[in-house]
Amino acid sequence: MAFLELIYLTALYVTTCSSKVQTKKPACHLEIIKTYEEYEYMKEGDIMIAGVLTINTLIVPISYPMDFYNSMLCVGALAKNYRQFVDFLFAIENINKDPVLLPNLTLGYHIYDSCGDPRKAVRSVLQILSGTREPVPNYSCVGKRNIAGFIGDLSSETTVPIAQILNVYGYAQISYGATDPSLSDRLTFPYFFRMVQSDHGHYLALSKLLKYFKWTWIGIIRFNDNSGEKELQLLSSYLSVEGICVEFTIKISNYIENIAVYKMYSEIIQKSSTSVIILCGTPSVNFVGTFRNLTDVFRTKTLVISSTVAANHNIIDYHLELFHGSLGLVQHAIYSLDSPQMRSFIESLHPLRNPEDKLLEDIWMQYHLCLSEDPNKNDLYERVYAFKLHNCTGKDNITDILRIDSKLHFPHVHFAVHIMSGALHKMQNTSEKSKTGNYYKYKFRKSFSEMGKIHSSLLLLMRISYLRPQ
Secondary structure, three states, X not given: OOEEOHHHHOOOOOOOXXXXXXXXXXXXXXXXXXXXXXXXXXXXXXXEEEEEEOOOOEEEEOOOOHHHOOOEEEEOOOHHHHHHHHHHHHHHHHHHHOOOOOOOOOEEEEEEEOOOOHHHHHHHHHHHHHOOOOOOOOOEOOOOOOEEEXXXXXXXXXXXXXXXXXXXXXXXXXXXXXXXXXXXXXXXXXXXXXXXXXXXXXHHHHHHHHHHOOOOEEEEEEEOOHHHHHHXXXXXXXXXXXXXXXXXXXXEOOOOOOHHHHHHHXXXXXXXXXXXXXXXXXXXXXXXXXXXXXXXXXXXXXXXXXXXXXXXXXXXXXXXXXXXXXXXXXXXXXXXXXXXXXHHHHHOXXXXXXXXXXHHHHHHHHHHOEXXXXXXXXXXXXXXXXXXXXXXXXXXXXXXXXXXXXOOOOOHHHXXXXXXXXHXXXXXXXXXXXXXXXXXXXXXXXXXXXXXXXOOOOOOEEEEOOOOOO
16 A cells, blocks of 8 residues: 655745734624634644644623623633643643654644534644634734744544635645544545544444354444434444344434433333444533433343543543443553653643643632632632632642553644654755755655554554443
8 A cells, every 4th residue: 555644745934925914993803703812832843743722612692791792711721631632731841851753843833622613623733724812814913934834633523624624725634533534534624633543443343343242233323413323324334234123213412311311221221132232423411411311221231332442441441330341442552651751741831830721710719719819800700600719729730630551542642743753854964964965765654544644553542441330
């Protein structure tokens, strides 16, 4: 199989048409969703790597305080998502310390939290391209700016619109979690790459697994949304090829439904003759909250969960009993970041030492219930989250929240940053060689397949987790 290398497909030194900072309102002004916090992180460098990451998982409208009536609030920051952000910063710091990788150049970054919302993701991309808080399409208001490419996002819902924008400008994009098969279309998304398998790869492996265990009579539970419908169609096609029949299909809403509906679902599952039920789609904590109403009927069934659920220990930990004895396929981590250097970097993180880090402040408020320095924010968060904040001693640690040695942490963002910096290194060497007349061809060892997926000897790892209730 032929492989296309990231270095040949990225426009690593492309910049948008620039203009001087304008004092008047630009002719082209785009008004997109505004949030209570922007969650912007920027460090200038000779070359910039942009990031649109999901740390918060949801956006909700807020009406308090009244000054922010037209704003939206990013909520549900997850510690495991923040860890990916930390990995990004750690990678940049180590690359800049390396005297060989990018000599005489500094690598910078410009990162936003998409909050898991396509509107916020689009705004973030345009803000990075414009270099301003207010996005100005086709303008770069910070002069010449070398953006190597973009890392992000986590979900297909936010990644697809990002890819559509970046395709216009020719910027490389590496997603660390999007599984939508449409992103493998090289004609539509020639600059898109991802660190994970698409749904095609996952459901192909899943159908083979079912066939191997002779589970040819199954039930399916899927989410009643667009992603659930698309994954159901994809799964059904692979099941058909393997001669696996479906006894029933149930659609579950992300929101609480009438108790009579769950009673009907319970009867369908209890009366079914299959012992295996597949859960397909991308769930949220809201879904698990409603889905747990069916916990009792799963005691005699084997629940097979999608890769997005199997790799999300926050979802699993939310209701351990529900996923007890479940079977899932997850992508094997290429390497571990559990090192003394990584531990030291993480342990140094604290709101008192990093007061400008609003995400870290939010993590402290949500996990440690600590008051921030902003009384209005404290009041707002207590109203939204329905918890009581208190003054903390300062002895609380990030390691109480982040499991550094977690076996379910996959350093996809860290690896993506290193792939992009490696491409820059190769391009820099080639440029220098060509100037001396010694131009040579080379192969980049971290290659992507023709479909834009990371090439690895082991892409999927089957793991059975016996999760006992607390």
